[in-house]
Amino acid sequence: MLAARSISKSFSGVQALHNVSVAIGANEVVGLIGENGAGKSTLMRILSGTQAPDSGVLTLDGAPLRLRSARDAARHGVGMVFQEQSLLLNLSVAQNIYLGQEAEFTRLGVVNWRAMRKAALRQLGKIGVDIDVAARTADLTFAARQMVELAKALTLEDSTDRPLTILLDEPTSVLARADIDILFARVRSLKARASFVFVSHRLDEVLEVSDRVYVMKDGQVVGEYGAEKVTAPQLHQIMVGRGLHSGYYKEAQQASPRAPVLLQAKALGVSGAFRNVDLAIREGEVVGIAGVVGSGREELTRALGGFLPQTSGSLKINGDIVRLTSPEQAVKLGIGMVPRERRTEGLVMFLSIASNITLANLDAAMAHGMIDHRRERAIAEQWLARLRIKAPNVDVACRKLSGGNQQKVVLARWMTAGSRILILDHPTRGLDVGAKEEVYELVRELSAQGVAILLLSDTLEETIGLSHRVLAMRDGEITANFDAAAGQKPAQVDVLRAMV
Amino acid sequence: MNEVTALSQFRSWPEFSSGALRNLAPPALLVFLVGFIALFVPSFLSVQTLTMVLADTSVLFILATGETFVILLGGIDLSIQALASLASVIVAQLLPSLGLGAFPVAIVAGLLFGVVSGVVHVRLRVPSFVATLASGGVVAGLALLAAHGRAITIEEEGRAHVDWINASTFGLPNVIAIAVLVGLAGFFILRYTRFGRYTVAVGAGEPAALAAGVNVDRTKIIGFAISGTLAALAGIILAARLSSGSPSLANQLLLPAIAAVIVGGTAITGGLGSVGRTAIGALIISVVRIGMTFIGVNIFAENIVFGAMLIAAVAITIDRSKIAIIK
Numbered sequence: 001m002l003a004a005r006s007i008s009k010s011f012s013g014v015q016a017l018h019n020v021s022v023a024i025g026a027n028e029v030v031g032l033i034g035e036n037g038a039g040k041s042t043l044m045r046i047l048s049g050t051q052a053p054d055s056g057v058l059t060l061d062g063a064p065l066r067l068r069s070a071r072d073a074a075r076h077g078v079g080m081v082f083q084e085q086s087l088l089l090n091l092s093v094a095q096n097i098y099l100g101q102e103a104e105f106t107r108l109g110v111v112n113w114r115a116m117r118k119a120a121l122r123q124l125g126k127i128g129v130d131i132d133v134a135a136r137t138a139d140l141t142f143a144a145r146q147m148v149e150l151a152k153a154l155t156l157e158d159s160t161d162r163p164l165t166i167l168l169d170e171p172t173s174v175l176a177r178a179d180i181d182i183l184f185a186r187v188r189s190l191k192a193r194a195s196f197v198f199v200s201h202r203l204d205e206v207l208e209v210s211d212r213v214y215v216m217k218d219g220q221v222v223g224e225y226g227a228e229k230v231t232a233p234q235l236h237q238i239m240v241g242r243g244l245h246s247g248y249y250k251e252a253q254q255a256s257p258r259a260p261v262l263l264q265a266k267a268l269g270v271s272g273a274f275r276n277v278d279l280a281i282r283e284g285e286v287v288g289i290a291g292v293v294g295s296g297r298e299e300l301t302r303a304l305g306g307f308l309p310q311t312s313g314s315l316k317i318n319g320d321i322v323r324l325t326s327p328e329q330a331v332k333l334g335i336g337m338v339p340r341e342r343r344t345e346g347l348v349m350f351l352s353i354a355s356n357i358t359l360a361n362l363d364a365a366m367a368h369g370m371i372d373h374r375r376e377r378a379i380a381e382q383w384l385a386r387l388r389i390k391a392p393n394v395d396v397a398c399r400k401l402s403g404g405n406q407q408k409v410v411l412a413r414w415m416t417a418g419s420r421i422l423i424l425d426h427p428t429r430g431l432d433v434g435a436k437e438e439v440y441e442l443v444r445e446l447s448a449q450g451v452a453i454l455l456l457s458d459t460l461e462e463t464i465g466l467s468h469r470v471l472a473m474r475d476g477e478i479t480a481n482f483d484a485a486a487g488q489k490p491a492q493v494d495v496l497r498a499m500v
Numbered sequence: 501m502n503e504v505t506a507l508s509q510f511r512s513w514p515e516f517s518s519g520a521l522r523n524l525a526p527p528a529l530l531v532f533l534v535g536f537i538a539l540f541v542p543s544f545l546s547v548q549t550l551t552m553v554l555a556d557t558s559v560l561f562i563l564a565t566g567e568t569f570v571i572l573l574g575g576i577d578l579s580i581q582a583l584a585s586l587a588s589v590i591v592a593q594l595l596p597s598l599g600l601g602a603f604p605v606a607i608v609a610g611l612l613f614g615v616v617s618g619v620v621h622v623r624l625r626v627p628s629f630v631a632t633l634a635s636g637g638v639v640a641g642l643a644l645l646a647a648h649g650r651a652i653t654i655e656e657e658g659r660a661h662v663d664w665i666n667a668s669t670f671g672l673p674n675v676i677a678i679a680v681l682v683g684l685a686g687f688f689i690l691r692y693t694r695f696g697r698y699t700v701a702v703g704a705g706e707p708a709a710l711a712a713g714v715n716v717d718r719t720k721i722i723g724f725a726i727s728g729t730l731a732a733l734a735g736i737i738l739a740a741r742l743s744s745g746s747p748s749l750a751n752q753l754l755l756p757a758i759a760a761v762i763v764g765g766t767a768i769t770g771g772l773g774s775v776g777r778t779a780i781g782a783l784i785i786s787v788v789r790i791g792m793t794f795i796g797v798n799i800f801a802e803n804i805v806f807g808a809m810l811i812a813a814v815a816i817t818i819d820r821s822k823i824a825i826i827k
Contacts, residue, residue: 346711348704359709417713
């Protein structure tokens with residue numbers, strides 16, 4: 001039995017895990033649920049040896065266990081199937097399954113590829129799937145890759161005598177229902193030789209496959225239930241931990257949008273990504289887009305930000321037909337992007353707060369054709385005060401700020417640029433609860449000022465809570481359009497139905 | 501989290517010490533080197549010798565200033581020595597017929613080839629070291645063809661047009677004045693212009709700069725254009741000082757120029773650095789070179805020393821938290 005006792009872990013001041021204890025019995029499937037940022041992934045990384053806890057211990061059959069690396073964990077029978085698949089796409093299926101274990105097939109320094117392919121075939125046979133082991137991994141479907149990941153994790157069987165524990169980190173988030181059924185069938189049939197930890201935020205799936213469920217919230221385990229003794233709505237209530245969502249998302253501050261349409265797409269498309277997208281965002285309107293990975297919503301935001309050229313349809317900004325070819329052009333048209341990858345795309349982390357705030361509109365800091373450093377600093381200091389950005393001064397490099405403060409700097413930049421259209425791509429990702437609330441408040445404020453906002457978010461709840469209107473996307477097309485006026489929010493299940 | 505702990509993370513000691521190393525170590529090294537040589541050769545500190553050192557540093561500094569822009573952008577320009585050599589050939593060949601008009605021709609050639617390197621780099625998505633290695637090869641070949649593989653002496657009539665470069669004004673060699681002007685212009689561009697700010701932003705975080713609406717491609721092309729132009733200027737001055745142009749005139753200057761930029765404290769990874777640092781770096785390289793002759797070290801060994809200094813400077817200053825994989 002693998003167990004974690006009183007595990008705590010913090011990252012630069014943010015408590016990711018607080019006194020967490022879980023146990024995984026032999027031949028058991030344990031579900032682990034929680035919202036984004038609840039600490040599920042951190043717990044998985046600690047269980048799989050890729051991160052060390054600040055305090056607390058892991059135990060294996062009662063004996064303390066110190067894992068120094070993923071390889072170390074593998075020796076003790078703990079394997080992980082990653083959320084973002086860890087396969088190398090340029091290698092063959094067999095090479096991926098035995099990546100790092102080539103020594104077993106090596107004689108006199110030469111790898112016996114045929115023996116490796118044979119072993120890989122046997123491995124895939126164990127989970128009952130038929131995949132060409134010589135195929136390049138890039139040529140497989142996402143679902144097939146997931147199976148390869150699982151087969152790879154199961155190679156542990158050959159290298160250890162211990163009972164296996166396989167950690168599945170959100171394996172279903174990118175799978176279609178039919179593939180999920182196959183995966184679950186495999187998990188059930190493999191229960192005889194391994195125990196599983198199944199991480200997800202899809203509650204019905206967790207209940208379907210698990211024997212027992214742990215609920216995490218804000219870095220703590222807030223409940224443990226037998227799967228047959230609890231329902232999905234009950235779990236949801238515990239997981240979210242608040243009855244009234246309207247307060248959390250500042251619904252009372254949700255102002256009505258005004259008449260003028262700032263952004264209008266007609267039958268917009270990018271070949272291979274999305275098509276026939278009709279979208280209109282009015283002044284002060286927040287439009288949320290719900291969809292899974294592969295729904296085309298990511299590409300839609302990239303296209304509207306000027307990163308991805310449209311291939312069909314038309315786009316109007318402020319009533320003028322435009323064809324976006326670069327982010328520079330989009331910024332000039334008043335479109336601001338708050339990218340999901342804050343550390344690489346959101347901010348120039350090694351530059352000062354002041355430089356980042358003026359980067360999209362350097363004119364504001366210029367006088368007589370030159371950068372006026374005093375003026376630039378004054379602009380930045382105004383935003384520091386207005387958005388309550390916590391920093392000793394505006395010359396500090398952005399990488400030294402917390403995630404929430406960094407996000408405020410990004411928003412300050414677009415306000416300095418006078419952007420009237422904002423694309424918020426997962427604006428609260430990786431932020432703690434307090435920082436999230438501040439971002440929500442800013443979104444409300446911007447909306448009240450007439451800024452048109454397109455929102456993509458990690459949770460459906462957040463999308464619905466913040467938006468005036470929610471569009472569901474599936475397989476590159478808009479499948480439904482929900483009104484989400486304050487007090488008349490659509491139900492999550494309805495939106496979800498249109499997504500998958 | 502209370503205010504005190506929230507702010508204490510801004511004053512972590514290792515952060516301070518690595519910044520201090522980058523800022524203070526190059527000037528300290530320069531002072532130490534000058535002092536060290538003066539210990540052996542007291543006359544090194546005479547006004548005359550120091551003026552000579554500055555004059556000898558001018559060409560290297562001008563080359564390195566151009567290179568600074570490209571390195572700040574996160575790239576590298578390996579074509580500068582070929583461009584400088586080509587400029588020297590152009591000047592030596594055209595001075596008799598065009599007179600002073602030979603200078604703009606050489607400068608424009610440097611500018612054009614810089615733009616070509618930049619366009620190849622950004623449009624064809626060729627890494628800058630490959631793009632400039634290749635364009636440098638082309639330029640070196642053109643210089644060889646133009647000069648028929650030989651050095652061209654600047655004859656009496658042409659020398660009248662280059663004398664002003666070798667002359668002094670109020671006892672100060674004009675080459676020093678040219679280098680100072682180039683340095684001031686570089687400093688001004690980086691600190692006060694839109695292009696300068698974009699240069700640093702692109703070098704420090706290209707995807708973020710792009711998302712903020714910076715025209716990354718144009719910024720890079722301008723950077724290479726500046727590097728090419730200054731390389732040509734350096735080649736002209738070199739030709740004037742040596743009274744000849746040759747397709748291999750600047751051949752030993754690429755390594756010292758890059759070493760000057762990095763030893764001065766500009767980050768090889770881009771985004772952090774300045775022309776002022778390059779001035780310090782160029783002086784360090786010069787003082788080491790001259791010091792070696794003073795002390796009697798074989799001059800052929802100089803690139804051994806510069807290569808070692810470049811590696812040491814990169815190894816000491818590189819920010820490993822910024823780069824996970826070194827390619």
